[in-house]
Amino acid sequence: MVPIEQQQALTRFYAALDGVTEDFVRAFDRARGEFMGAGLEWVEPFGVFTGVERVVQEMIVPHTQFAERLHFTAEHVFPTRGREVCAAGRSGGRLRNGVEFEGRFVHIWEFDGDRAVRMTAYNEEGVMEAAAAERGPMGDGDAHAQA
Secondary structure (H helix, E strand, O other): OOOHHHHHHHHHHHHHOEEOHHHHHHHHHHHHHHOEEEEEEEEEOOEEEEOHHHHHHHHHHHHHHOEEEEEEEEEEEEEEOOOEEEEEEEEEEEEOOOOEEEEEEEEEEEEEOOEEEEEEEEEOOOHHHHHHHOOOOOOOOOHHHHO
């Protein structure tokens, strides 16, 4: 079973994922010291990123820069299958086109001792894409193209 300290660190990590790019980078920096292994494998439906620095630079920074604000709220964090912890909740924010969105996520974190070695993301499909395609209050559309 994953130690309670790592489960608590994971809960703190999600609590810090609220704001702009710099807030997310700070959350990752803190998590690196608390529970993320340097060679963390981050698995998303669109690709796999290996290493915390690569996750931050190639996934987190680009995905947070097209938004005015993003957040992840882990409503449930619990151990499962011995070496794994499940974090489930809601993510959302406001895109630069002014459109707000919210969807659900489940993240499965695999630990080796006190370090996370893999995170597999399951996100509600199409939520951000629909918000990016919608015209906001200012009439601009497609936030992805502006990023």
